[in-house]
Amino acid sequence: MKKYISILLLAVLLWTNPVSGKVYLTKDDALKQAFPDAPTIDRLSIFLTDEDIKQAQELSKVKVESKLFTYYAARGKGNEIIGYAVFESHIVRTKPEVFMVVINIKGEIDYIEILAFYEPPEYIPPKRWLDLFKGRRLDDKLRVKSGISAISGASITGEGITRAVRNILAIFELKILKKEGK
Numbered sequence: 001m002k003k004y005i006s007i008l009l010l011a012v013l014l015w016t017n018p019v020s021g022k023v024y025l026t027k028d029d030a031l032k033q034a035f036p037d038a039p040t041i042d043r044l045s046i047f048l049t050d051e052d053i054k055q056a057q058e059l060s061k062v063k064v065e066s067k068l069f070t071y072y073a074a075r076g077k078g079n080e081i082i083g084y085a086v087f088e089s090h091i092v093r094t095k096p097e098v099f100m101v102v103i104n105i106k107g108e109i110d111y112i113e114i115l116a117f118y119e120p121p122e123y124i125p126p127k128r129w130l131d132l133f134k135g136r137r138l139d140d141k142l143r144v145k146s147g148i149s150a151i152s153g154a155s156i157t158g159e160g161i162t163r164a165v166r167n168i169l170a171i172f173e174l175k176i177l178k179k180e181g182k
Helices: 002-014 027-034 050-060 127-133 155-177
Strands: 040-047 068-075 081-091 096-103 109-117
Touching: 027 068, 027 081, 027 096, 027 109, 040 155, 050 155, 068 155, 081 155, 096 155, 109 127, 109 155, 127 155
Parallel strands: none
Antiparallel strands: 040 068, 068 081, 081 096, 096 109
């Protein structure tokens, strides 16, 4: 299964003409950047039931597109979890975008990093906009034009990232934080 997901991520990254897009970080480099002192980073997958999907959609108010949810748990020297990362890819307008959401052990977003973006560069969200997610958990204000400012000239990108983050946080809250008692 790991092999197939890696192939799928690579296919998404290479799907379009490389002249029109850019890969900023590989998955491995992004994980090393997020957790430089972690001796172990485990790749974990959860298969969502129909009930899980229903609950996640009610919580996030966004459609869950897959029954498979994959995330990474970084472990410290004492084998305790020190943070999580989730990679998301989706089509912005006609071309893919791949980003990583880093989540701390309290379930708050530490940061979001764009790994690959194949739309024209003027549609990429600026770092200061991505920083609006820092410290956030899933709530009703985690929406564009509510608690998250719109991006002038890149509204489709902003909406797509925000919807994906809402989904990630809903599944995270329901399946990972509850499981670990946080």
